[in-house]
Amino acid sequence: MCGIVGAIAQRPVSAILLEGLRRLEYRGYDSAGIAILDPAGALNRARTLGKVARLAEAVAETPMAGTLGIAHTRWATHGEPAARNAHPHVCRDRCLVVHNGIIENHEVLRRDQLAAGHRFTSETDTEVIVHAIYDELAAGGDLIDAVRRATATLRGAYALGVIDAKDPDHLVAARQGSPLVIGVGFGEHFIASDVFALLPVTHRFIFLEEGDLAELTRDEVRIWDRDGQRVTRPVTTSTISIDAAERGDYRHFMLKEIFEQPRAVADTLEGRIAGAHVVPESFGYGAPEVFQRARSVVLVACGTSYHAALVARYWIESIAGLPCTVEVASEYRYRKHVVPTDALFVTLSQSGETADTLAALRLAKESGFAATLAICNVPESSLVRESDLVLLTHAGPEIGVASTKAFTTQLVALLLLTLALGRAQSLDEATEAAMVTILRTLPTKIEAVLELDARIAALAETFVDKQHTLFLGRGEQYPIAMEGALKLKEISYIHAEAYPAGELKHGPLALIDDQMPVVAVAPNNSLLEKLKSNLEEVRARGGQLYVFADRDVPMSEEDGVTVIRLPETDDLLDPIIFTIPMQLLAYHVAVLKGTDVDQPRNLAKSVTVE
Numbered sequence: 001m002c003g004i005v006g007a008i009a010q011r012p013v014s015a016i017l018l019e020g021l022r023r024l025e026y027r028g029y030d031s032a033g034i035a036i037l038d039p040a041g042a043l044n045r046a047r048t049l050g051k052v053a054r055l056a057e058a059v060a061e062t063p064m065a066g067t068l069g070i071a072h073t074r075w076a077t078h079g080e081p082a083a084r085n086a087h088p089h090v091c092r093d094r095c096l097v098v099h100n101g102i103i104e105n106h107e108v109l110r111r112d113q114l115a116a117g118h119r120f121t122s123e124t125d126t127e128v129i130v131h132a133i134y135d136e137l138a139a140g141g142d143l144i145d146a147v148r149r150a151t152a153t154l155r156g157a158y159a160l161g162v163i164d165a166k167d168p169d170h171l172v173a174a175r176q177g178s179p180l181v182i183g184v185g186f187g188e189h190f191i192a193s194d195v196f197a198l199l200p201v202t203h204r205f206i207f208l209e210e211g212d213l214a215e216l217t218r219d220e221v222r223i224w225d226r227d228g229q230r231v232t233r234p235v236t237t238s239t240i241s242i243d244a245a246e247r248g249d250y251r252h253f254m255l256k257e258i259f260e261q262p263r264a265v266a267d268t269l270e271g272r273i274a275g276a277h278v279v280p281e282s283f284g285y286g287a288p289e290v291f292q293r294a295r296s297v298v299l300v301a302c303g304t305s306y307h308a309a310l311v312a313r314y315w316i317e318s319i320a321g322l323p324c325t326v327e328v329a330s331e332y333r334y335r336k337h338v339v340p341t342d343a344l345f346v347t348l349s350q351s352g353e354t355a356d357t358l359a360a361l362r363l364a365k366e367s368g369f370a371a372t373l374a375i376c377n378v379p380e381s382s383l384v385r386e387s388d389l390v391l392l393t394h395a396g397p398e399i400g401v402a403s404t405k406a407f408t409t410q411l412v413a414l415l416l417l418t419l420a421l422g423r424a425q426s427l428d429e430a431t432e433a434a435m436v437t438i439l440r441t442l443p444t445k446i447e448a449v450l451e452l453d454a455r456i457a458a459l460a461e462t463f464v465d466k467q468h469t470l471f472l473g474r475g476e477q478y479p480i481a482m483e484g485a486l487k488l489k490e491i492s493y494i495h496a497e498a499y500p501a502g503e504l505k506h507g508p509l510a511l512i513d514d515q516m517p518v519v520a521v522a523p524n525n526s527l528l529e530k531l532k533s534n535l536e537e538v539r540a541r542g543g544q545l546y547v548f549a550d551r552d553v554p555m556s557e558e559d560g561v562t563v564i565r566l567p568e569t570d571d572l573l574d575p576i577i578f579t580i581p582m583q584l585l586a587y588h589v590a591v592l593k594g595t596d597v598d599q600p601r602n603l604a605k606s607v608t609v610e
């Protein structure tokens with residue numbers, strides 16, 4: 001999604017802004033732009049379609065001097081990806097705006113502004129903001145007042161960075177529905193969509209709250225809340241190292257993040273287990289009481305996080321003994337629902353900024369859930385700040401759009417939740433202890449399964465020229481099949497679907513022929529025989545089977561059947577272990593196909609619009 005960077009400093013800012021944009025590339029975008037106010041008071045602007053590197057080339061050809069500027073990466077919503085639609089947008093060479101979010105009443109505002117004589121040069125919803133601010137500036141008052149009055153006419157979501165060519169000493173920022181952070185330097189201040197953009201210049205941040213308006217000078221930051229009251233927001237120091245979001249020697253971030261999983265999982269477990277028991281207080285103050293009172297659990301998430309929630313339903317019902325429902329946030333938020341008594345509402349999100357998940361949380365808080373819990377990877381995110389209880393996943397920054405380590409650490413967090421909930425209900429101490437002992441072996445087990453990398457890279461060649469792939473699983477492996485299909489389609493662009501294996505004969509069997517690879521997830525559990533029968537149905541129709549199986553699954557390689565053996569593990573860990581080869585398969589197929597693995601077309605990492 002769109003990324004914003006802005007700076008007001010005593011030194012030239014163009015290189016800082018371009019580096020900030022480069023660090024926001026992972027969010028997903030299609031065009032980029034920058035505007036700098038030069039020492040003579042003239043505005044210089046450059047906008048390009050495509051990568052930030054192209055924008056950097058344009059700036060190198062026509063250097064931009066100046067100590068105040070804003071920059072942006074755009075992910076198209078209104079208006080095609082094109083230089084003319086890229087931000088910053090300008091009004092009459094005076095006022096400039098970068099925007100993340102969607103202005104819902106842009107059509108009405110545009111009509112009125114056209115009637116008032118404004119000329120539009122883009123199809124974006126954003127352009128109405130810059131004209132509205134210009135009109136307020138022209139009516140008198142300074143930039144902050146103009147932005148305050150203009151934003152009062154907007155409906156929808158926005159994070160804004162605004163500058164006025166007649167005022168070289170102020171940068172104004174506003175946040176309503178889209179994240180924005182202020183970077184605090186010495187004699188300089190910055191704004192950005194997330195902290196990664198600013199790590200080369202500062203580690204001190206102010207996280208704006210919903211409805212905040214901020215005025216930045218080189219020496220000061222002044223903030224007003226949604227009621228117009230002057231407020232002080234805390235300055236927090238980020239512990240993320242500047243190179244945490246670097247690729248190192250890996251060819252892609254995704255591969256780096258796949259191989260980071262043993263460490264990420266160990267970090268998620270760290271401090272959450274005492275002896276052989278999960279520490280319920282890890283979820284926050286009051287968690288033990290909430291877990292005791294809980295009579296059911298509702299899990300809500302999007303994308304890969306939703307798949308983690310689907311796995312957790314099996315665990316929460318079978319281990320903790322509580323009824324559990326799971327729903328995608330974009331559906332949940334627009335549905336009338338019955339709030340069960342003493343239900344725990346759980347959101348899962350890597351970023352903690354996914355617009356639909358955040359809206360679902362806010363709805364849940366209004367509608368009377370007993371408590372809300374966020375399982376999230378970003379400590380400063382909106383989801384974390386707005387939930388009663390929190391468990392951070394400690395995966396470290398995830399840059400590849402296709403989620404990998406964030407997913408497996410979510411599963412670990414969900415296992416911890418299951419055990420803490422279970423103990424507060426009826427799970428006996430010995431069973432919990434046995435499961436914790438198994439959980440502690442997970443990092444080593446993941447290391448062992450990563451050794452399959454070369455084997456899977458070779459297997460990937462078979463998939464490169466395929467148009468479609470079917471993924472099958474049963475029980476808690478069905479969501480893992482879904483995750484395998486999602487990974488493959490999002491980065492290799494091969495159409496992939498997942499089915500619970502028992503559903504094969506209700507439709508998908510009609511698709512089976514020798515051109516349709518079928519990937520099956522087959523741990524040696526109580527459903528294995530059922531799954532094998534389903535796989536026979538595929539074989540009998542000439543389908544090509546690729547079975548990821550436990551070491552001891554009785555199944556032999558023969559014509560049309562390829563078996564990839566996984567190291568021995570325990571049933572409890574199977575969903576996590578079997579995820580790893582799915583990630584590797586998608587990765588290697590995408591590399592062979594030559595797609596943009598880390599930034600697949602049309603997709604965004606942080607989905608801050610609904």
Ligand code: G6P
Nearest residue numbers: 302303304305349350351354403
């Ligand atoms: C996007 C990302 C996915 C992610 C999903 C949910 O689609 O590309 O990787 O799973 O959003 O994001 P969240 O941050 O809420 O987990």
